[in-house]
Amino acid sequence: MKNRIKYIIPKVNLRSFVAKDQVEQTIGEMPGLLVYTGYKRSEIIETEVFSFTEKELEEIRTTHYEESIEKYNENRVNWVNIIGLHDTQLIDKVGKKFNLHPLLLEDVLNVEQRPKSEDFDNHLFFTIKMFHQQTEKGIEYEHVSFVLGKNYILSFQEKPKDIFNLLRERLRSSFGKIRSKHADYLFYRFIDTIVDNYYPVLDSFADKIEQLEEEVMQNPQTSTLHKLQNLRKELILLRKSVNPLRESISALIKSESNLIRKDTERYLMDIYDHTIQVIESLDTYRDLLGGVMDLYMNSVSNRMNEIMKVLTIMSSIFIPLTFIAGIYGMNFEYIPELGYKWGYGAVWVLMIAIALLLLWLFRRKRWL
Amino acid sequence: MKNRIKYIIPKVNLRSFVAKDQVEQTIGEMPGLLVYTGYKRSEIIETEVFSFTEKELEEIRTTHYEESIEKYNENRVNWVNIIGLHDTQLIDKVGKKFNLHPLLLEDVLNVEQRPKSEDFDNHLFFTIKMFHQQTEKGIEYEHVSFVLGKNYILSFQEKPKDIFNLLRERLRSSFGKIRSKHADYLFYRFIDTIVDNYYPVLDSFADKIEQLEEEVMQNPQTSTLHKLQNLRKELILLRKSVNPLRESISALIKSESNLIRKDTERYLMDIYDHTIQVIESLDTYRDLLGGVMDLYMNSVSNRMNEIMKVLTIMSSIFIPLTFIAGIYGMNFEYIPELGYKWGYGAVWVLMIAIALLLLWLFRRKRWL
């Protein structure tokens, strides 16, 4: 039972809103009204700002948005990271500061938003699913959004835990070209980090499929079926999260926005390439999983057949024997055989002969 | 049995016309002849008019069309809502007043019309399916049509009950920007409200799938199969209603009609995005439902196998034992064993030994 819970997909993945009540209230609501659709959290929202040029770097992480936003410097490249989405008023404040369209903010807050990119003339919007290392509870999705402006990147993430620590290190240490490049290169590095992080998830999928295939070949059980079903469900939801990425990164590359420099485009094409590789792997896994499913059904049926076959053969050897015993258990007054001294022995010989004959017949027909 | 009725799809969904007789009469009929294809209703058709500018608002809802249409004011934005489609003469009157093409009116009246948008130079036609909150009788579809003119929106709905009350409130209270914008923005708000209302339907689908999966894993029964079949049927019909929307909203955005202002286009793109999300969810549900179907078949077959296995094993343990009992039930005059005092005990020992041996064999083969 432990196992089944392990693969279960959190309910929020199948429903597109958290609470029915909430949904009904917002239908017909004006589009500018901001509603956060994820799980409410008790932590206070943190804001993180990195403001840097090739030579200088200022960094702050605080729960006071106003304090942190003072570090924002138009003459530098700025990364403003909002950690936590449940305070819609704060998000609204950020939206006003950076002059963001209400529909963009709506997409930032809607954790069920599919990956997309949109060009708002003076800034680009990009949203993607971030996967955290897979734990026993299955894959943990996180809705992350980016806004790329002329000299800033806004990022919005749901939870404090993220996978950008290496990037932070690079920014601080000024190692590599990350500090010497523009905001669009940093933007590329964020997406690249997230897409690269898809591979371990894929690998854990491959491992699970291999492991289930082994289990199916060795000892298929009902719990194997439930694991297969859960893996399939997980795969369907994963594909739903990743598939739109192809189109949205392609849109980024094709957009004629001057926010993305010529030499960054090649890097984006590299991400596009990786995305296609991820999608193709998911397709391959689906095919492989389908194969394991077929194998399961055939294995279970083969095993059942084997049991039925051996036992049925057993019964059909004893059935004529029992019949013969029944014959001589009859109480007719005149059954000549019963009087013979060697009668009993002869019956035994007959029975053994019949049993051997049947065994030989079954073996000749390859039923044994 | 209650349950089966719950999911049944009303017959009108599978047939494209109400009555065969009616159909045969209209084949070859000239296209301008108006025929209403939905259920006839006894209520009188109501007309509702909202005529407003940012500062003023006039509102009327009455069963006298002529009375209400007087509120129509060319200098304001007007929303004319026709509630009920079964009076084709009234529809014809509206068509003449607003100079509508006969084919457009035909589409308004044909409740089986798939979602589409069409550009008639001086007005745009848009038709869509509205879903009412799902009741025990399944999803309730309603055919709704809109005509967007320069300063008016015509809407045609089948039944008095609708989901636009929040919009009416907004219009009355002048809260938000709805009164300060043009007819095309109001038009967007109508479609947005309808598309937003698809989400609760999707969620109830997700819930049903989850619930059926649970039922299949716990205790699959014939009624579960019927529920699965009905859910699948519902999904197929839902997809048929929603799929054409993608194309028709895309056509709206791409149309070069000057009835839709530049800044409204971004809002329409937001609806387009939602529509794709709805369609992708339906595709996901189809995959998930297919998975549950497979699970059902495997679960039923596993359960059957379990029963057959245990019982077959039971029989095959008793078969040789019964045979032995048969042997010593024979009436041969000379069966030496029968005379031994310990004969009976020895047979018991033999039988128990055979039973244990078979049990051990079966367990070693993992059949138990």
Add this chain to the structure above:
Amino acid sequence: MKNRIKYIIPKVNLRSFVAKDQVEQTIGEMPGLLVYTGYKRSEIIETEVFSFTEKELEEIRTTHYEESIEKYNENRVNWVNIIGLHDTQLIDKVGKKFNLHPLLLEDVLNVEQRPKSEDFDNHLFFTIKMFHQQTEKGIEYEHVSFVLGKNYILSFQEKPKDIFNLLRERLRSSFGKIRSKHADYLFYRFIDTIVDNYYPVLDSFADKIEQLEEEVMQNPQTSTLHKLQNLRKELILLRKSVNPLRESISALIKSESNLIRKDTERYLMDIYDHTIQVIESLDTYRDLLGGVMDLYMNSVSNRMNEIMKVLTIMSSIFIPLTFIAGIYGMNFEYIPELGYKWGYGAVWVLMIAIALLLLWLFRRKRWL
């Protein structure tokens, strides 16, 4: 058995030519050679001509082609209807009169020709399948071709029975705009009539599917399977007849031929819309039929399982009891229990106890 014949598809649908001999003779034959591929009929070919302006109408229907063609008047709109295709010489005569390309005539005569439209500069060719009301013998297909010229429409139909009577009435009565419009509008009315006539066929399909679903849920039998198979076959052939229509009507609309006036185009788009609706319905029916097929297989298997289960349980309750009876039927001289006065009663108690225990076990395992 009556039922099976009912749905059977006439063999001509699967073979593309009537007779093998005929085919082999025509392979490599020059394309201008006219061969009629349908069933030969004994009736003489009839010709029908309607020649009209808004004010006048001349009408003739006769078996003498020459007589009827005299009514053809270049200054009016003319509808020339050839009823029966088996007289290739007559068809050739018509072809010469109207200057038709040999390949066009080939398509007119080939009843297996898929729907298509082709633009021959000074006339348009359009061929389509007409469905007659479905009888007990299944759907009756008819190959109908149209040639639209500047002021005439040629139509070629296989059989005297058609669905154009209402149109004839309209022409005679001068009701509606049919007489005041040009040849292209009449052309639209023909196609519209034929496409409208697809709906009753669709509805009868929907009815059959519903009816079979009911049958499958209530009492699935082998004959149900054969009905399902025949319905599927019918659906496959129907899709093959209708699917190419999408493309061919789209080609009509996109063709820049000046034979089709601007305002007729919107009418053709309406037909296009209907065609897509028909195709989508057929796709939906395929999905629904697939669902009923699955349901059938599951229902049959469930029913079988139920039988097997109850009967197997029955046997496995009696097997240990019969074994016990066998034990005390043995003829050992010394079986102490046999001598006890209450022995027989005790065995009955034991047997009933075992039976109840097993029943309780089976029920606890939910096998009953």
Add this chain to the structure above:
Amino acid sequence: MKNRIKYIIPKVNLRSFVAKDQVEQTIGEMPGLLVYTGYKRSEIIETEVFSFTEKELEEIRTTHYEESIEKYNENRVNWVNIIGLHDTQLIDKVGKKFNLHPLLLEDVLNVEQRPKSEDFDNHLFFTIKMFHQQTEKGIEYEHVSFVLGKNYILSFQEKPKDIFNLLRERLRSSFGKIRSKHADYLFYRFIDTIVDNYYPVLDSFADKIEQLEEEVMQNPQTSTLHKLQNLRKELILLRKSVNPLRESISALIKSESNLIRKDTERYLMDIYDHTIQVIESLDTYRDLLGGVMDLYMNSVSNRMNEIMKVLTIMSSIFIPLTFIAGIYGMNFEYIPELGYKWGYGAVWVLMIAIALLLLWLFRRKRWL
């Protein structure tokens, strides 16, 4: 067993080269090196030349290439037909004479080449599969290639037997327009002849499917399954041969080569139309065959179920009866019933009552 061999696909169809050794030697080989990949034949290659204008015709068929090629006359239309491909040196000679690209010759010799058309500025290359009338050994494929030059057609065929005799007759008799037209029209006539010859193959497929469906409905057997499997295999390979034709004929029509005159294009479009019809028929056959496959599985399973059901019911009626007989076969000293005079009769009555009760129960449950 005869039957199985009948449908078997010759191995060459699944492998793309004749001999592994040969393949390994040619990998990395320079593209100009000519290798014939079909079956070697002992016959000497024949060459056939038709050189004609509307008024004259010279014709030769000989095993001496040089002799025949002398008939080639630049001022006439020439058809040069090479019969047999196994003499690569001769093919090379032809290639040099007509200035053909080495890759073109490679495609001529590779009998596994898929249908394609390629434009080599001063000549067009076209390759297609020719089907001979289906014999007991299944469909016989032949790889045929054409080169269309300004005033010549080269054709390359594997075997002496072909389907062009009618064309030869037409050329000789100067009947029809074949002699008065240019090389491109003759080219069209060749392809048309080959494509027309696909129809009898399709028809024989349709016949086989019908016949197998009948067999499945009447008396499904293991050999039926093998026939179905072989038909499916044949269909897959047929589709693989025909599908690329769509694209390659479309390329011919779209090519702006001035080798194909304007009025020939319409003829090619007619072939294109036929090709699509052939492909659609193959798709339809696949669907139909899938249906027959399902029907087979269901029929076999239904038949098995019927056997099992009747026999299981039989056993379960006798099981309680045998138990009762066992009861009164026990040797207890005190079994009161045994002493009653009417005891034996009462047991018979009891047994018959139980049997009837069970039969009634089974019938009420519709198991009988």
Add this chain to the structure above:
Amino acid sequence: MKNRIKYIIPKVNLRSFVAKDQVEQTIGEMPGLLVYTGYKRSEIIETEVFSFTEKELEEIRTTHYEESIEKYNENRVNWVNIIGLHDTQLIDKVGKKFNLHPLLLEDVLNVEQRPKSEDFDNHLFFTIKMFHQQTEKGIEYEHVSFVLGKNYILSFQEKPKDIFNLLRERLRSSFGKIRSKHADYLFYRFIDTIVDNYYPVLDSFADKIEQLEEEVMQNPQTSTLHKLQNLRKELILLRKSVNPLRESISALIKSESNLIRKDTERYLMDIYDHTIQVIESLDTYRDLLGGVMDLYMNSVSNRMNEIMKVLTIMSSIFIPLTFIAGIYGMNFEYIPELGYKWGYGAVWVLMIAIALLLLWLFRRKRWL
């Protein structure tokens, strides 16, 4: 068991990185950092250089990169072949010498990179999978990359063993046009060699499918199922390796790079043609394999049915007989038949009559 191991796919194919640890370290890492993702090898990397004009040829193969690179001569055509990828520093050195983009080097080192081509203005990058002759361990994939510059080709291969020996011979012997052409022709010859080498792999697939089909028809076993499953897995992975090639070769042809001369384009189109043929074959194999899978399931089920049927029939003949024997084994004091002298004989006659009747009934129902 040998057999199962034979088809197993090496784990590296399902996981996209070798070691999880490694992966986690590189996520978020800057793109220029080179990581080799294949198996580490102990051999020293070799470098091979062919520098030639039509008249001269210099050739070297050594483990000292610096030594070999001295042979590089800008005025000749150069082929620089790096054998072994595990020394990232050396690769970096090569990258600097030829001015290669870091992303290009990343793709060279990532053995899981899907086939692609990319245009870097002054050089073209192309990567493809090379298949070595299939051994008992299944297909051996190798990641090979090419860089085509103005007068050089760089090639990177993982292992010393390759399939280019014939090309080396051609270069040395100056036979054919390979030395007289430019670098792009040599580039074509490399790809052509690799794609040609796909055919034997395809053929071995075809052979395996045929062989498994034979096995399924003759004697289907559990091991057959495992072989089928492994073949399917292999096919899925093969398709994943080959499918992207279509697009990447098409991109090569369409690229307007002046590195590829006009007359080389036709050669590339020939490769494109071969690639499509390979992909179509793989699709065909998938269909065929699916057919064999179905055949397996049906065969196993048919065989099981046969066993069950015969044995069940056997039991149901003996069941009534044993019942009769039971009747006359009862110990009632008054059973009149027991006293008759001919009673025993009569029972035998009755039993044989019943057995014959049942046999006749079963045969009439065609169950035997």
